[in-house]
Each structure stands twice: as structure tokens, then as C-alpha cells.
Amino acid sequence: MLTLYTAPGSCGRASHIALEESGLPFEVRLLDLSAGDQRRPDYIRINPKGRVPALITASGVLTESPAILSYIASMATAVQLAPCDDPFALAALHAFNAYLASTVHVAHAHGRRASRWADAPDAIAAMQAKVAENMRACFLLIEEEYLRGEWAMGSAYTIADPYLFTMTGWLQGDGVDLADFPKVADHYGRMLERPAVRRALAAEKG
Ligand SMILES: N[C@@H](CCC(=O)N[C@@H](CS)C(=O)NCC(=O)O)C(=O)O
Incomplete structure (x- = not known):
């Protein structure tokens, strides 16, 4: 268990x-x-x-x-849940998830968790002011360069999908309009239909 x-x-x-x-x-x-x-x-x-x-x-x-x-x-x-028999596809999946973890999540964390990186109120406010811009840039990249198929990695559902779904769910709170990213919005809607979700x-x- x-x-x-x-x-x-x-x-x-x-x-x-x-x-x-x-x-x-x-x-x-x-x-x-x-x-x-x-x-x-x-x-x-x-x-x-x-x-x-x-x-x-x-x-x-x-x-x-x-x-x-x-x-x-x-x-x-x-x-x-991953293309275990295809080394390139598996590495591409890990690259996508690494991007979500190391760049998208960190951009989001500069909102509520800005005090991890600075103490001065001005510095904290400056970091928080950049959250929407940075999250928008991340999702523009995902929309235009990475989200090519029905699922994050193409035609097959993988562990990248719940991870992308989770971060897409943060956009509204970060001041970003999901409607600006039609493919990401479609993906979010497809995810919401899955019984597991x-x-x-x-x-x-x-
Ligand atoms: N790199 C970690 C990040 C984990 C993380 O920051 N989790 C947040 C929730 S999204 C948390 O536990 N925050 C509590 C805190 O910062 O006190 C991962 O990808 O799992």
C-alpha cells in the first residue's frame, strides 16, 4: 500500500x-x-x-x-503512464515535467512564497508583481511549442498530463486568463472529464 x-x-x-x-x-x-x-x-x-x-x-x-x-x-x-520502451519519448516526458517543476512551479511560488527569496517588503512586492507575467510566458511556450496533441506528450495520456493540469489550475489565482491559451484550456477540460481526476x-x- x-x-x-x-x-x-x-x-x-x-x-x-x-x-x-x-x-x-x-x-x-x-x-x-x-x-x-x-x-x-x-x-x-x-x-x-x-x-x-x-x-x-x-x-x-x-x-x-x-x-x-x-x-x-x-x-x-x-x-x-509513460513511454517506457522509447528512450527519446521517455526523456522528452521527463524534460517536460522538469520544466513544470523547475520553472513553472518556481514562477508560481514567487507569489505566495516570495519570502523564500527576499526579506525586504519592496523586493517581495516586486517578485509578486512578476508572477502573472512569468506564468503567462511559461504557458505561452507550452501552448505554442509543447502541447501538440490531445495530451501533453501527444496522442497518449502520460504522467505529464496531471502535472500540467495541476499547474493550469493555478493560472486564475496567478492573474492569468486560461482563455488566452486555447490548447491548454482544451486539455484542462479533457482532464476534468476523466474519472480519476x-x-x-x-x-x-x-
Ligand atoms: N519541488 C517540489 C516542490 C514541493 C512544494 O513546494 N510543495 C508546496 C505545495 S505546491 C508546499 O509543500 N508548500 C508548503 C510550504 O512551502 O510551506 C515538488 O515538485 O514536489
């Missing part, structure tokens, strides 16, 4: 959806980030980084969304 620690609306939603798609047995533990659950000693023992997601497996604890998603795809036998979103409500 896998145990996923996540929080409603967080990047952990991607791993949660992937687990729902995978057919693997799992349970979800929801943390309240605004209450500081991620910094409590019992959770720090699980993930010393004090962040979600964290996945408890039979081999140990995994953190970092791209790694957790990759593990879920490797462990899933009932469905194919519906189950994950319902579970987040507790």
Missing part, C-alpha cells in the same frame, strides 16, 4: 491523480498547509523538506513531484 501526503490545490494533486489512474493500491493523507501541518515534527520525519507531496513506498519515502510521478508510472502495470478532486474536499 502506498501512502501519499498531499494538500488540496497543491502540486501534490498531480501525484494524486496519477495514483488514481494507476490502479495501484494507495491511501491519501491530506495536510493543511495554511495551518503549517508540513512543518510539524511528525511530518518532518517523513519529509525533512517540509513540503508536499511525499510518497511512502515499500522501499522508502519519495519526494519531488517528477520523481513520484516517474515511480508511479514505473509501478503501474494495468495502464501505461474527478475522484482526486473530490477526495481533496475531504
Whole structure:
């Protein structure tokens, strides 16, 4: 049995959806980030980084969304969530997820989590003022260069899809209009129709 620690609306939603798609047995533990659950000693023992997601497996604890998603795809036998038999396609999938983790997520985090990078109120306000612009630039790139098929990586649904879906869900709060990105908006709508996505979103409500 896998145990996923996540929080409603967080990047952990991607791993949660992937687990729902995978057919693997799992349970979800929801943390309240605004209450500081991620910094409590019992959770720090699980993930010393004090962040979600964290996945408890039979081999140990995994953190970092791209790694957790990759593990879920490797462990899933009932469905194919990554092109494991095509080295280039698999590397391209990891490149896309790495972009989401290292660039898109970081651009978003400069809003609510700007105090990670500066103390001065002016500097914090300046970083927050750039969030919409940076997220818009990221999604323009995704719209024009990367999202070519029905799913993020083309015709096959992969672990890139719940990850993109999760970050697309942040756009409105970041001051970006999803309607400016028709392909991304279509992808978001297709994701909302998937039973696994519906189950994950319902579970987040507790
Ligand atoms: N690089 C990590 C980022 C994890 C992360 O920053 N998670 C956020 C939620 S989206 C979090 O736990 N924030 C709580 C905090 O910063 O205290 C990943 O991709 O999993």
C-alpha cells in the first residue's frame, strides 16, 4: 500500500491523480498547509523538506513531484503512464515535467512564497508583481511549442498530463486568463472529464 501526503490545490494533486489512474493500491493523507501541518515534527520525519507531496513506498519515502510521478508510472502495470520502451519519448516526458517543476512551479511560488527569496517588503512586492507575467510566458511556450496533441506528450495520456493540469489550475489565482491559451484550456477540460481526476478532486474536499 502506498501512502501519499498531499494538500488540496497543491502540486501534490498531480501525484494524486496519477495514483488514481494507476490502479495501484494507495491511501491519501491530506495536510493543511495554511495551518503549517508540513512543518510539524511528525511530518518532518517523513519529509525533512517540509513540503508536499511525499510518497511512502515499500522501499522508502519519495519526494519531488517528477520523481513520484516517474515511480508511479514505473509501478503501474494495468495502464501505461509513460513511454517506457522509447528512450527519446521517455526523456522528452521527463524534460517536460522538469520544466513544470523547475520553472513553472518556481514562477508560481514567487507569489505566495516570495519570502523564500527576499526579506525586504519592496523586493517581495516586486517578485509578486512578476508572477502573472512569468506564468503567462511559461504557458505561452507550452501552448505554442509543447502541447501538440490531445495530451501533453501527444496522442497518449502520460504522467505529464496531471502535472500540467495541476499547474493550469493555478493560472486564475496567478492573474492569468486560461482563455488566452486555447490548447491548454482544451486539455484542462479533457482532464476534468476523466474519472480519476474527478475522484482526486473530490477526495481533496475531504
Ligand atoms: N519541488 C517540489 C516542490 C514541493 C512544494 O513546494 N510543495 C508546496 C505545495 S505546491 C508546499 O509543500 N508548500 C508548503 C510550504 O512551502 O510551506 C515538488 O515538485 O514536489
